[in-house]
Amino acid sequence: MSYIDQLNTAASVTAITLSLISWVPGVIGLVLNVFIFTRPALRHEPCSLYFLTSSYFNLFVIFIILPVRTVTSSLNMDLGNYNIVICKMESYIFYVVRVISCWLIMLACFDRFLHSSTNIRKRQLSSLKTARLTIVITIISIIILYSHMVIYYKITDDVNKLGNIIPTCNAQIGIYRTFIAMWHMTFYSLCPSCLMLVFGYLTLNNIRQQRQVLPITSVNNQIHRRTDRYLLRMLTAQVLVIIISTLPFSIYRVYSSFTINIAKSTFRIAQENLAGQIANTVPYFAHSSSFYLYTLTGSVFRKEVCKIIPYCSPRRRNRVHMSHNQRNQISVVQIDR
Known part of the structure; x- marks a missing residue:
């Protein structure tokens, strides 16, 4: 087998392997995200609303975009290559959904900045009403x-x-291919990542000021601040993964657009194909790994996971159902008396 065939085989195997690594844990983790962020302990937090909405978009990425792109890149089967309507809508929707997911995490960073501010007007902006409006806009x-x-x-x-x-x-x-590569790198990688880092730094400054200005006076304040710290840790981990995962994809897109008119050997095309498969598949980790990052970095999140997992087992559901029936029977007996 020639080097070119080996590179092309490696590209296909790499794409399928990385896709499976993203898909299997992603499906489980994102479904659990939806259950956990709707739990009473977290659903009233504006930051949790951003996480929850981002999880919905990530579910679309994992269930729809990832399988389609894997089949397209590995088996060369894409209806969009032969139908102009599918081509336009598939490319547009697939780009937009991934970008929205990253910007929602950026908005969560912005919310933590507002929530941790010593300025009462800024803190008041950290609300569910503001979060809903910001998400829609x-x-x-x-x-x-x-x-x-x-x-x-x-x-x-x-x-x-x-x-x-x-x-x-x-x-x-032509010009548009270079433009869309730069445009997507800006809005998918650079802009949200930079804003995440800026608001993360400002949030840390706000927390330091709070420690100096606002003493902890009650148990409720301690619990509230502890929850804020855990949410900030979860957010920081997600931001780092987004930056590391999305930048290679954007850089490769820019490189491809600038070298499109250069004559390339078959060997170089095979090398770029391997690099492209890696760069195109790695970003899916940013959309599939959130549950595991939150579990590792946030004890509040872990507690909610521990609460919800027992309800997923058949034995637990049967016990809850039996106890509910027993309570109903007791109430009926009391009424008859």
């Missing part, structure tokens, strides 16, 4: 900001990993 804004993809995404003739020219659903060749 963010989703609409990103949908509008990426609407140009519907116009400029076309079926073009590109060179595949074997050096053959095939139809591919991609951005229009």
Whole structure:
């Protein structure tokens, strides 16, 4: 087997392996995220609402986008390469959903900044009402900001990993292909990541000021501050994974757009194919790993996990059902008396 065949085989195996590693834990973790962030201990926190909404978008990424992209890259089966409507809508929706997910985590960082402020007006902005409004505005804004993809995404003739020219659903060749690569790197990786780091730093400053200005005077304040610290840890872990996972994808997209007009050997195309498969698959870890990051970094989250897991077992559900029936029988007997 030649080096080119080995590289192409490695690219396919890598894509499938990394996709499975993302998909299996992602499905379990994101479903548990939805249950846990709707628990009474967390559902009244604005930060939890951002986490919950992000989990919904990540479920779409794991259940829809990841399988479709895996089949496309590994088996070269993509209806979007032959149907212009599917090409435009699939590319547009797949981009928008992933971007929204990252920006929701950024909004959670912003909420922690407001919530930890010593300024009472800023703290009042950290509310469920503000969170709902901000989420709606963010989703609409990103949908509008990426609407140009519907116009400029076309079926073009590109060179595949074997050096053959095939139809591919991609951005229009020329300035727009470079533009969309830079645009996506800005809104998917650089901008949200930088804002996450900025608001994370400002939040830490707010916490230091609180320790100096606001003494802990009650047990409730201690519990509240402890919950805030755990939410901040969970957020920090998620931010780091997003930055590490999404940057390679964006960098590869920019590199591809700048080198599209350069004549390449079959060996170089195979090398870039391997690098592209890795860069395209790694970002899914940012969308599938949140549950495990939250479990490792937040004890409040772990407590809610421990509370919810027993209810998932059949024995526990039967016991709850039996005890509920017994209570109903006792109440009926008392009424008869």
